[in-house]
Amino acid sequence: xxxxxxxxxxxxxxxxxxxxxxxxxxxxxxxxxxxxxxxxxxxxxxxxxxxxxxxxxxxxxxxxxxxxxxxxxxxxxxxxxxxxxxxxxxxxxxxxxxxxxxxxxxxxxxxxxxxxxxxxxxxxxxxxxxxxxxxxxxxxxxxxxxxxxxxxxxxxxxxxxxxxxxxxxxxxxxxxxxxxxxxxxxxxxxxxxxxxxxxxxxxxxxxxxxxxxxxxxxxxxxxxxxxxxxxxxxxxxxxxxxxxxxxxxxxxxxxxxxxxxxxxxxxxxxxxxxxxxxxxxxxxxxxxxxxxxxxxxxxxxxxxxxxxxxxxxxxxxxxxxxxxxxxxxxxxxxxxxxxxxxxxxxxxxxxxxxxxxxxxxxxxxxxxxxxxxxxxxxxxxxxxxxxxxxxxxxxxxxxxxxxxxxxxxxxxxxxxxxxxxxxxxxxxx
RNA sequence: UCCUCGGUAGCUCAAUCGGCAGAGCGGGUGGCUGUUAACCACUAGGUUGGGGGUUCAAGUCCCUCCCGGGGAGCCA
Numbered sequence: 349x350x351x352x353x354x355x356x357x358x359x360x361x362x363x364x365x366x367x368x369x370x371x372x373x374x375x376x377x378x379x380x381x382x383x384x385x386x387x388x389x390x391x392x393x394x395x396x397x398x399x400x401x402x403x404x405x406x407x408x409x410x411x412x413x414x415x416x417x418x419x420x421x422x423x424x425x426x427x428x429x430x431x432x433x434x435x436x437x438x439x440x441x442x443x444x445x446x447x448x449x450x451x452x453x454x455x456x457x458x459x460x461x462x463x464x465x466x467x468x469x470x471x472x473x474x475x476x477x478x479x480x481x482x483x484x485x486x487x488x489x490x491x492x493x494x495x496x497x498x499x500x501x502x503x504x505x506x507x508x509x510x511x512x513x514x515x516x517x518x519x520x521x522x523x524x525x526x527x528x529x530x531x532x533x534x535x536x537x538x539x540x541x542x543x544x545x546x547x548x549x550x551x552x553x554x555x556x557x558x559x560x561x562x563x564x565x566x567x568x569x570x571x572x573x574x575x576x577x578x579x580x581x582x583x584x585x586x587x588x589x590x591x592x593x594x595x596x597x598x599x600x601x602x603x604x605x606x607x608x609x610x611x612x613x614x615x616x617x618x619x620x621x622x623x624x625x626x627x628x629x630x631x632x633x634x635x636x637x638x639x640x641x642x643x644x645x646x647x648x649x650x651x652x653x654x655x656x657x658x659x660x661x662x663x664x665x666x667x668x669x670x671x672x673x674x675x676x677x678x679x680x681x682x683x684x685x686x687x688x689x690x691x692x693x694x695x696x697x698x699x700x701x702x703x704x705x706x707x708x709x710x711x712x713x714x715x716x717x718x719x720x721x722x723x724x725x726x727x728x729x730x731x732x733x734x735x736x737x738x739x740x741x742x743x744x745x746x747x748x749x750x751x752x753x754x755x756x757x758x759x760x761x762x763x764x765x766x767x768x769x770x771x772x773x774x775x776x777x
Numbered sequence: 778u779c780c781u782c783g784g785u786a787g788c789u790c791a792a793u794c795g796g797c798a799g800a801g802c803g804g805g806u807g808g809c810u811g812u813u814a815a816c817c818a819c820u821a822g823g824u825u826g827g828g829g830g831u832u833c834a835a836g837u838c839c840c841u842c843c844c845g846g847g848g849a850g851c852c853a
C-alpha cells in the first residue's frame with residue numbers, strides 16, 4: 349500500500365510503500381540507514397542485510413543523495429527516527445539516479461544556493477518557508493473571502509505609473525510601450541464602486557536598484573480596497589486581519605516554524621490592539637533614541653528597525669507629511685499638511701509590512717494633486733471619473749506578501765520566501 | 778549610482794613578513810549490526826575570477842576589468 353510519510357502513524361505494523369527521495373544515508377556494514385523525503389516529511393528506513401535480498405541490500409548501499417526511490421517495509425514507532433516512525437525495509441527500488449548532487453549536507457554560500465535554487469527547494473528549511481508561504485496566502489484569502497470581499501485581479505500591463513514614483517519595467521507592446529504593474533490599487537478603486545469590498549493578490553514589479561534584504565524586483569502584493577471606510581476603519585481592518593492570519597499560521601505551521609527555529613512567542617504577542625502613533629510621535633521617539641533622522645522625510649531601514657523594536661507587536665504610524673506620500677492619499681481635513689496614510693511596521697527589523705491610506709475622493713482636490721505631482725491627467729481620466737460619478741469615502745492597503753512571510757518565518761532575507769526570487773542581479777533559475 | 782566586503786579543489790574555508798597551494802565536507806575504494814551533518818583507513822581532485830605590472834620569487838603588493846554579498850538612496 350502506497351502511503352505518504354505523514355500518514356505513517358495510521359499504519360503502525362503495516363507493510364507500506366514510500367515513494368520519495370533519499371535525503372541522506374548512513375551505513376554500518378550490514379545495516380543501512382536511509383533518510384527518506386516525500387514532500388510530507390522525513391522518515392528513516394532501516395535496511396538490514398539478513399532481512400532483505402542480496403540485490404536489495406546492494407542497491408541500498410549504492411544509493412546516493414537525492415536519488416528517487418520506492419521503499420517497501422513495515423512501519424514501527426522509533427524515537428530516534430525523524431518524525432518518530434521508522435520503516436523496516438523489505439525491498440528497495442531505485443527509480444531515478446542522482447550522481448554528484450551539488451548541495452551537500454554542509455554549509456554553502458548564498459550565491460551557490462541561489463544558483464541552485466531549483467535543488468535548494470528540497471532542503472528542510474526552504475521546504476518549511478515555502479509551506480508557511482502557502483499557508484499564509486490561504487489564511488489571507490480565507491479571511492477576506494469569509495468577510496464578503498470579492499477577489500478581482502487587476503491587470504499586469506499598464507500604460508502609466510500608478511503612483512508615479514517607482515521605476516517601472518518597460519516592455520514592448522505592439523509597437524508602443526507598456527509597463528509592468530507595481531500596484532493594482534487604482535483599478536481596485538474602480539471595482540469597489542461595483543462590489544463594495546474587493547482585493548487583488550498577485551505579482552507586482554519594481555525596477556528599483558535596491559539590493560537589500562527587504563527587496564525583490566518581482567514580489568506579491570495583497571491589496572484590499574473598501575468603500576465607505578475611513579482611515580481608522582482601515583487600521584481596524586489591518587489589525588484584525590494580521591492578528592487572525594498570524595494565529596492561523598501559528599496553528600497550521602507549528603512544525604514548519606519549529607524547523608525554522610522561529611521564536612513563536614513573538615508571534616503569539618500579535619494581539620489587539622496594535623499601538624497607533626502619529627508620524628510626529630514616531631519622529632519624537634527616533635529623536636529620543638538618538639537616531640539620525642530629519643523631520644519631514646521618510647523613515648530609513650534603521651529608523652524602521654528602531655520603531656519596530658520600540659513595541660512588542662506591529663505598530664501603526666499614521667498622519668504622514670503629505671508631500672512625501674502618494675498623490676491619491678486624502679489630506680487630513682484638520683491639518684492640510686498631513687495625509688491620511690498609515691504604515692504598519694513589524695518587529696525585529698522586518699520593516700514595513702503594509703502601506704495604506706484613505707483615498708482622495710474629491711474631484712477638485714485630486715486634480716490639484718495630479719498637477720502637483722506632475723502626472724499626465726489624460727491617463728487618469730478614468731480614475732477621475734470615479735470621483736465624478738458617485739464618489740464615496742474609501743480606503744485600502746497594500747501588504748508586501750514576502751515581507752510578511754519573512755516576518756512570520758523570521759528569515760533575515762525575503763529572497764527565501766518566494767519560489768524563484770527575482771533580484772537586481774538575478775533572473776535565473 | 779554611491780559606500781563596503783569578498784572571489785583559492787564540486788562545496789565551505791585556511792595559507793604568518795612576498796618564499797614548496799592545504800584541510801574538512803562531498804566523490805571513489807575498503808571496513809564497521811542502531812546510525813543521527815555517523816565513524817575509521819586509503820584515494821583522485823587546482824589556469825588561486827580575467828588582463829597587465831613590480832620582484833630572483835605573487836594566492837599575497839600595485840593598476841584595471843568582470844562577477845557576487847551586505848548596505849545607502851528608493852520602496853512593499
